[in-house]
Amino acid sequence: MTVAPPPTVAPPGPVRLHLSESPYGPSPLALAAAHEAVDATGTYPDPHRSAPARAVADLLGVTAEQVVVANGSDELVLLSALALGDVDRPGVTTAGTFPGYRICLENVRRGCREIPLAGTRPDAAGLADALGRAGVGYVCNPHNPTGDALTRAAFDRLVERSAATGTPLVVDEAYLDFAPPGTPGVLDYLDSGAPVVALRTFSKAHGLAGLRIGYAVGEAGAIARLRAVQGSMPFSVNRAAQAAAVASLSDRGHLERVRAANAAAREEFRAALAARGRRALPSVTNFLAVPVEDSATAELLLERDHGILVRDAGRFGLPGHLRISVGHPGELTRLLDALDVVAPTRVVSGAARSGT
8 A cells, every 4th residue: 555645736825844844634534533423522632641642651661651642843842941840040942943942941931042153053062061050942853944963963962961960851743743763862862861852743754733732742840841831731632633644544554655755856856956066065854955046025925926835944043945745746847937037046166056
């Protein structure tokens, strides 16, 4: 059985290549479970999210006390900013990354320090050094919006520093499902003694973005603190989302087919960019970051004149790049044609260069 291909006819409205949504959709089992759960809409969902928490724990080989389920990883970023580490100290993260960490830290009045990227990856050495003066640390791996992943040695360094300082390390693993085997993740370090927590989502590879559900897995003490503060919003994960997540976790075949199809499509997209004189940053995710000289203008013109939504990575602190989802092949061809209009390439000293 192969994963269902993206639809041959694009849905009405703008082409959505800006939010890393899956063109393959959710598992049919997840859809069926969500539809069935809607029949009980008149009653509240389980405030403990017990079924998805057990399903995650069983799949990952951890205890239920090491898992907390929430309304997407966005809720978990906020919960961690509220609950983890020394709340009288600012948090630390990288510059040029998902802005939710900084926004949540600032909104809960902890403050945030940002460490510049080291090329296309987080600066593990800089982050590790900063953990001793921080209340909590955040790192996105694989990195959003570049798509690159930390090496094992870099991850080791961060975890060792977290253990030595006692500063919780929160690793956003939203895109880890797309990464190749061997890519380091928090699960590899749960016995390290470090207060490490991974944030994961059903929005990307599982295709459940519209239902809003994710989970954290990590050191039991940190997870207990997340659960405690989550008590202020006990019904944040609805019935359909909980049911769909359980069913999606049971359909490992669908996830593996999505992973394989995405990897192939990503490299085909990379080759199509190269054929037009463009390059993309290294990526193990379901998007590519494509350099252009004026990413803000390119984003605007693609939407206004061509009905194509992409993400200006300048919104993340990485100007000069467009983050483009690996969508339907027809949509990507349309994007490439439009990009040649709004940000044409030119040859400079024998090398292709993007320009406007």
